[in-house]
Amino acid sequence: xxxxxxxxxxxxxxxxxxxxxxxxxxxxxxxxxxxxxxxxxxxxxxxxxxxxxxxxxxxxxxxxxxxxxxxxxxxxxxxxxxxxxxxxxxxxxxxxxxxxxxxxxxxxxxxxxxxxxxxxxxxxxxxxxxxxxxxxxxxxxxxxxxxxxxxxxxxxxxxxxxxxxxxxxxxxxxxxxxxxxxxxxxxxxxxxxxxxxxxxxxxxxxxxxxxxxxxxxxxxxxxxxxxxxxxxxxxxxxxxxxxxxxxxxxxxxxxxxxxxxxxxxxxxxxxxxxxxxxxxxxxxxxxxxxxxxxxxxxxxxxxxxxxxxxxxxxxxxxxxxxxxxxxxxxxxxxxxxxxxxxxxxxxxxxxxxxxxxx
Numbered sequence: 001x002x003x004x005x006x007x008x009x010x011x012x013x014x015x016x017x018x019x020x021x022x023x024x025x026x027x028x029x030x031x032x033x034x035x036x037x038x039x040x041x042x043x044x045x046x047x048x049x050x051x052x053x054x055x056x057x058x059x060x061x062x063x064x065x066x067x068x069x070x071x072x073x074x075x076x077x078x079x080x081x082x083x084x085x086x087x088x089x090x091x092x093x094x095x096x097x098x099x100x101x102x103x104x105x106x107x108x109x110x111x112x113x114x115x116x117x118x119x120x121x122x123x124x125x126x127x128x129x130x131x132x133x134x135x136x137x138x139x140x141x142x143x144x145x146x147x148x149x150x151x152x153x154x155x156x157x158x159x160x161x162x163x164x165x166x167x168x169x170x171x172x173x174x175x176x177x178x179x180x181x182x183x184x185x186x187x188x189x190x191x192x193x194x195x196x197x198x199x200x201x202x203x204x205x206x207x208x209x210x211x212x213x214x215x216x217x218x219x220x221x222x223x224x225x226x227x228x229x230x231x232x233x234x235x236x237x238x239x240x241x242x243x244x245x246x247x248x249x250x251x252x253x254x255x256x257x258x259x260x261x262x263x264x265x266x267x268x269x270x271x272x273x274x275x276x277x278x279x280x281x282x283x284x285x286x287x288x289x290x291x292x293x294x295x296x297x298x299x300x301x302x303x304x305x306x307x308x309x310x311x312x313x314x315x316x317x318x319x320x321x322x323x324x325x326x327x328x329x330x331x332x333x334x335x336x337x338x339x340x341x342x343x344x345x346x347x348x349x350x351x352x353x354x355x356x357x358x
Contacts, residue, residue, distance in 0.1 A: 031098025121147030279304030284317030
C-alpha cells in the first residue's frame, strides 16, 4: 500500500507498506489480524517474509492442532516458538476478533475502555529540509492533531526541534523519537533538548541497553520514554524500577499481542507510569484495535493513532476520520470495522495461503 508521503526515520525511508494479514476462519465466524512487521528487519529482527514463514510453518499448525482455543489460550499454545512476537500478535488478534464477533463484544468493551474516543497525535518523519518540515507540521496542526512527534537522528535534532517549537508555541505537546539512533556518548548533546519543553524523548539508545537509559534519565530533565526496549510486562516493570523510563510506549505487535499490552498497561497504571499507544503505519484493521487499546484509563497521553489519510489514500476498512483531534473507538463486535475483502483481493501481491487442520 503506497504511503501518501514518504516516511523517514533514523533507520530508513518508506514509500509504501507491505502488509501481512491473518484471517482466522471458524465455525462461529471469522476474524482478522494485522502483522506490524516491516518488509525488512531494520526496526526489529522480524520482517514480513519471516513472519509469514513462522506463521505458516509453526504458529498456524500449532493453533489448529490445539483444537478449540480462545484468545487467552493462544500465547500458551504458541510459546514453544521463541520470540516472533509480531507474528504471534497477528495470530492472537485474529482469534480474538473472531471470538468477540461471535459473542457480539467489541474490542473496547473486552479491553476495558473507559472513553468513547481518544486524543490523537501524529508522527512526523525526517524531512528533506526545515521548510518542508514546518509546512508538514503546520498542516497537521490545522487538521487538529493534539500532539506532534518528531523523528530525530544525529545531525537532525536541535535545529528542527527548535524550529517546530517556535512554530507551535510553548504550550503545545511536542515530543521526539530517536529509534535507537544515539549512543551514551551523546548524553551531553541530548541534554540540550531540555530547552524545548518536550513531553518526552523516546528510545534514544539501543533496546538492550537499559543501563544507558538510566544514566540519561538521571542527566536530563526531559522524561525518557522506552519503546523498542519494552518487549513484555516483566521488562516494563524492570525498566520502571530501575528508573530507566518514566513513560512507556505500548505497541501491541511489539509485545506479542493486545492481551500482553493490557497487562503492561495495568502494571504501569498500578505504578502511576503514564502510557501511550504507538503506531506502525497500520491499516484500519490494526488501527481499530489500537484505538480501542488507547481508550484504557492509563493511556493519558495522545498516541500515534492518526487518521487513515495520514498514511493511505484508501484504507482496507472504512476510514478513520479525525474529529476535533480525536478518533472514535469502534463500537461494533470485534474490531468493529469491516474488512474490504475486494480490496484485499485486488491489492494482494502474493497468493493467499490457506492453512487447514490436518
